[in-house]
Amino acid sequence: MESHPLVLLVLFFFMSQSTYSQQTPFTSCLQTKIGPLTNILYAPENPSYKPTLQEYVKNSRFNKSTTPKPNYIVTPNTFAHVQAIVNCANGNNIQIKIRSGGHDYEGISYTSTEPSFILLDMFNLRNISVNVGARLAYVQAGAQIGELYYNIWKASNNLAFPGGVCPTMGIGGHISGGGYGAMLRKYGLSVDNVVDAEIVDVNGRILDRKSMGEDLFWAIRGGGGASFGVILSYTVTLVDVPEIVTVFRVERVLEENATDLVNRWQYIAPVIDNRLFLRLFIQPVTIKPHGKTIKASFIAMFLGNGQELLGVTNKEFPELGVNKNDLREMSWIDSVLYFANFDNKTKPEILLDRHSDTVNFGKKKSDYFQTPVPKTGLDLIFKKMMELGNVVIQWNPYGGVMAQIPSSATPFPHRAGFLWKMQYLVDWKDATMEKENLNQMRILYDFMTPYASNSPRGAFLNYRDIDIGVNHNGANSYAEGKVYGEKYFLGNFDRLVKIKTAVDPKNFFRNEQSIPTSSTK
Ligand SMILES: Cc1cc2nc3c(=O)[nH]c(=O)nc-3n(C[C@H](O)[C@H](O)[C@H](O)COP(=O)(O)OP(=O)(O)OC[C@H]3O[C@@H](n4cnc5c(N)ncnc54)[C@H](O)[C@@H]3O)c2cc1C
Ligand SMILES: *[C@@H]1O[C@H](CO)[C@@H](O)[C@H](O)[C@H]1NC(C)=O
Ligand SMILES: *[C@@H]1O[C@H](CO)[C@@H](O)[C@H](O)[C@H]1NC(C)=O
Ligand SMILES: *[C@@H]1O[C@H](CO)[C@@H](O)[C@H](O)[C@H]1NC(C)=O
Ligand SMILES: *[C@@H]1O[C@H](CO)[C@@H](O)[C@H](O)[C@H]1NC(C)=O
Numbered sequence: 001m002e003s004h005p006l007v008l009l010v011l012f013f014f015m016s017q018s019t020y021s022q023q024t025p026f027t028s029c030l031q032t033k034i035g036p037l038t039n040i041l042y043a044p045e046n047p048s049y050k051p052t053l054q055e056y057v058k059n060s061r062f063n064k065s066t067t068p069k070p071n072y073i074v075t076p077n078t079f080a081h082v083q084a085i086v087n088c089a090n091g092n093n094i095q096i097k098i099r100s101g102g103h104d105y106e107g108i109s110y111t112s113t114e115p116s117f118i119l120l121d122m123f124n125l126r127n128i129s130v131n132v133g134a135r136l137a138y139v140q141a142g143a144q145i146g147e148l149y150y151n152i153w154k155a156s157n158n159l160a161f162p163g164g165v166c167p168t169m170g171i172g173g174h175i176s177g178g179g180y181g182a183m184l185r186k187y188g189l190s191v192d193n194v195v196d197a198e199i200v201d202v203n204g205r206i207l208d209r210k211s212m213g214e215d216l217f218w219a220i221r222g223g224g225g226a227s228f229g230v231i232l233s234y235t236v237t238l239v240d241v242p243e244i245v246t247v248f249r250v251e252r253v254l255e256e257n258a259t260d261l262v263n264r265w266q267y268i269a270p271v272i273d274n275r276l277f278l279r280l281f282i283q284p285v286t287i288k289p290h291g292k293t294i295k296a297s298f299i300a301m302f303l304g305n306g307q308e309l310l311g312v313t314n315k316e317f318p319e320l321g322v323n324k325n326d327l328r329e330m331s332w333i334d335s336v337l338y339f340a341n342f343d344n345k346t347k348p349e350i351l352l353d354r355h356s357d358t359v360n361f362g363k364k365k366s367d368y369f370q371t372p373v374p375k376t377g378l379d380l381i382f383k384k385m386m387e388l389g390n391v392v393i394q395w396n397p398y399g400g401v402m403a404q405i406p407s408s409a410t411p412f413p414h415r416a417g418f419l420w421k422m423q424y425l426v427d428w429k430d431a432t433m434e435k436e437n438l439n440q441m442r443i444l445y446d447f448m449t450p451y452a453s454n455s456p457r458g459a460f461l462n463y464r465d466i467d468i469g470v471n472h473n474g475a476n477s478y479a480e481g482k483v484y485g486e487k488y489f490l491g492n493f494d495r496l497v498k499i500k501t502a503v504d505p506k507n508f509f510r511n512e513q514s515i516p517t518s519s520t521k
Contacts, residue, residue: 158240173225191221282295
């Protein structure tokens with residue numbers, strides 16, 4: 001059926017007048033509170049709606065025409081706007097999804113299983129200030145972690161922040177989910193270095209640490225922000241880094257005794273000098289002259305110079321055969337670029353490019369290990385990975401201060417006794433690979449069951465994985481929430497439920513894997 005030209009003209013006029021064609025109770029509420037909504041609210045018919053939605057979609061799996069889309073996107077410029085958005089959405093009983101950097105592996109910051117929802121997009125709220133004397137940084141939720149690193153580096157060559165390796169991650173999701181990176185064995189998680197926060201609660205109030213109290217402040221350091229309110233900012237302590245740090249990447253295939261080295265790694269990496277983070281990346285490859293094999297990459301970040309590093313590796317891990325030529329000495333900020341896979345000509349200013357990443361289709365999962373995998377198990381796992389072909393795995397050693405911080409200090413529970421965390425990764429560019437790759441992922445995860453932590457099998461909130469359980473359609477079921485909640489939080493889950501029940505009893509702040517209230521079956 002064709003539209004009459006006059007209809008289109010009238011529609012166009014209407015759209016350009018108001019940026020959205022229909023007032024709803026939510027839009028009128030917002031307009032009453034904050035005035036004209038131009039450049040703040042986007043309805044689907046607004047030409048800016050689609051680009052705004054897609055700008056921070058970081059997984060093409062959730063970029064389809066069939067992906068559920070928000071009724072409106074709201075992009076607050078001030079804290080008062082956030083307060084108004086929360087009040088109006090709550091008053092009209094519409095779910096909000098909060099997005100900072102959009103890196104959620106399952107896209108739950110911008111999609112929903114509920115029939116209608118509003119996307120609250122925080123990208124305009126991204127001020128950062130660094131106070132070298134006080135060794136503190138204030139960073140708003142919509143800033144990216146790379147922007148924080150850049151600002152710290154600009155202010156001091158000796159200070160840093162222990163966050164994750166992908167520079168475009170948003171502060172709001174990354175820190176509230178317990179962020180970790182290449183300094184975790186020395187300085188712990190991001191949340192171990194947070195001293196204050198600002199949040200908009202369910203009543204639209206702005207609270208800081210003092211006014212929110214220690215329970216809520218505890219919850220938003222690893223329990224995920226989205227169950228409790230809208231995180232506006234964190235204040236973090238900065239940590240010392242030497243002017244020279246050292247990195248290396250040493251690769252061995254099965255024919256070069258990779259299995260023995262991986263086996264040894266299990267006993268060494270979690271107990272070695274805590275200035276050394278020795279990540280292991282294991283992938284199936286086909287290379288001459290071996291054909292199909294497994295390549296194990298040992299990727300190091302060391303808070304010290306090359307000579308000191310060789311002292312540590314020669315003594316503790318001589319089998320790896322690290323030598324002087326493998327080492328690259330550099331500043332901490334250049335190590336950030338190195339871990340983000342930029343080449344060594346890249347300048348730190350790349351961290352100010354909010355779209356420096358390439359986005360693919362992807363699926364990730366996680367596991368924790370409390371005991372080493374026997375060598376026979378490694379053989380079987382590698383054989384399975386070669387057979388499957390597309391899934392790669394990454395082992396991140398714990399120990400160091402991770403083993404000293406009590407597991408109840410923050411909601412993040414995997415501390416002493418956890419040797420390393422494993423991430424499963426599969427990425428693809430061709431949409432038709434989805435079914436095959438999700439299936440491969442499931443097979444490898446099942447295969448790993450005998451070796452991974454159990455009762456419950458652990459998972460990392462920042463590696464969002466809806467396969468481990470969901471709360472359906474905003475049902476707020478404690479029983480459903482406990483299934484994924486105990487995997488992410490172990491013994492800390494019930495404290496999160498208590499806090500949730502106290503601060504948001506009607507479960508306004510909810511998503512597919514939020515913390516449920518205790519009053520529900
Ligand atoms: C390429 C890549 C690399 C990664 N590397 C690491 C790593 O090295 N270390 C690590 O720890 N993690 C890593 N992650 C995972 C990352 O930490 C999480 O995806 C994190 O949630 C991203 O935060 P975000 O703000 O970008 O995400 P979003 O998708 O915006 O949000 C994630 C979750 O947090 C909620 N949320 C976001 N902002 C707010 C807010 N202001 N208030 C309340 N709730 C909010 C969302 O509603 C959602 O539930 C990586 C992810 C990707 C895609
Ligand atoms: C999403 O789709 C649009 C086309 O509609 C495309 O331009 C954009 O690059 C896609 N983004 C991602 C992350 O897939
Ligand atoms: C961000 O900083 C600018 C410049 O100092 C200031 O004008 C603005 O109000 C700040 N915005 C927020 C939301 O804090
Ligand atoms: C592998 O291990 C064997 C036996 O320990 C050793 O003889 C051989 O040199 C090693 N190969 C490599 C490439 O390190
Ligand atoms: C930069 O990278 C290239 C290519 O990997 C390498 O050959 C070169 O030695 C590196 N330069 C420095 C200063 O690390």
